Amino acid sequence: MPSPEHRFDVLVVGAGFAGGVCARRMAEDYGLRVLVIDRRPHVAGNAHDAPDEHGVLIHTYGPHIFHTNAGKVTDFLSRFTEWLPYEHRVWAEVDGRIVPLPINRRTIQALHGVELGTEEETAAYLASLAEPRATLQNSEDSVVAKVGRDLYERLFRGYTRKQWALDPSELHAQVTARLPVRFNDDDRYFGDSFQQMPAAGFTTMFERMLDHPNIELRLGTEYEDVRAEVEAAQIVWTGPIDEFFGYRLGRLPYRSLHFERETRATPGGRLVQPVAVINYPNERIPYTRVTEFRHLTGQVHDFSTLTYEYPTAEGDPYYPIPRPENRELYHRYEALAAERDDVLFVGRLARYQYLNMDQVVAQALVAVERWAAARGLAGALAERTLPEAA
Template identity: 50%
Template structure:
């Protein structure tokens, strides 16, 4: 008999399992259809001894001290500022667009934030209230920078014209008026010192927690006794697609190892206009591993079809309307809690998933068990 059945051993499921087991002293069974814990954050040492992220790069960053302190109970950190270059017009230029990007791209000599802002003000297009991704970008940096840095990348990532994508997709992309070339400006940035999988392993290492891998919860649900369910899988799958399937983007990865110390200058280089892949990641820049060989990963974006992993909800209005039908069904269930990127059909950063799981625990679970 388990107090909770948790579907999914990624961030949502693992954080809630740890909290329930430790703070409430309740018995938890965590079930995942994959052969490993840690969800999409799973990392492992490949045959060449390089620590790689199986499901694409996961660079942790947050301003939320509570989230950072919580995860720090299960890992030490290798602090590392994520820096990205973008291959545009045959050159590697800083992204987010900053003073150096403009000077290198256009042969300018901008020297102050005021001069950079004046440049942006001179090229940006007044779109009123941006209604889509294209308008969001050109309202900040104008047409030319949009075409060079954003349009091709967005088309590769989503296979949807930016005119048809929600403004929120590109609203997350910053631009800078100074020379700051960090991709994120959050207070806490880096990767777990011994990998994400090790961090999750410690999170789930509690006598009240049992884990079953390579198991579909639907195959065991009639065979075990449990009180409540926490579900972090795709919400449409839970309801057997009764209103139709929610669309997702998937990813394909090509891993290659080279007999050289480094392959590229930065841990990530984006390719908005050339090649079929969106980016190349070289893991050693982030992990600090020392090795005479190096592994890179090329990342390709594609529509999720049957049997593919689901990575990104597609942010279009009709998809959101379909999700709302499933959400209304979910709200009718008292004994199932839905939580996570797939269950909420929402793009979350890692720290946002952790923050949401901690909030759910405090608001929905810890109060109900206080004697």
């Protein structure tokens, strides 16, 4: 019989968005005793941020920009953070020029040396470049059908080949299916109604989210380290789904990244790049993009840190590789997961899906609500949302 310090109602594996949201909801709304573990020495999962040796606030696992249209996501997170308005911009370096992404009127004018007066002219010009396809078989088709071969080759092909080590013709059409194109000069990367960053950083937001009397946090702790000693009727698993099942059906493949950092003196708080992220689609350049963090964080400092991203096959699991055979393998694991009533699989690794932070928060909120409803649990949330008695 485990001693009381080893007895919990819920064991949450992973202290990222999926684990953090589930833990807080279960502890606060349903009064459950929750143990949260993470193998990393910090909270916030891939959204972790911390000052580097120069005091510059950096994102440990690459740039994380918060954007959403979901009010219930911002309502939940706003309890743990103030926000700093930030509109993300990404430019690409192409043949010695720097042009905005997504493709807009200025991108086309700069790359094709044309003058486009109005949105209608821009739309008509793009339509003249597009090479319509009867069916979109792959990612190359979906981009070429929208913006034509020249822009595809200069802006997308090399970037995609570096990112995935696959040619766009080998990738599912869905990967680039929602490629936004603007006919005006709007160069904001995202179109969401809420585009703000946590004012004191993601890590601080997580520290507040996990600060609850019913939550115990153990960092630098593997699931394997605690599974024998901890007793918990429910597990929330936010790690890789294939890992949970001991890779018994094979490994789900991921693409990873290697980051190289560079810090420059920026007296007077100046910035090195004109925007936060510059993409390098050219295949002769080994990295895909360079991020200058101070654009994202709003920090004013006499140093500025940039990170160069090199896609790799080995390393932390970052991007599920969007190929049909990988999806099929995931579905076989999903079938095993469906048999485990005692385990809730939540988050990007447990669902083998690229998800933005807001999508993970929304998924976790819904997962806990459904889980509680299935068990007939009445919680503070349920009480709070009941209509007032007449």
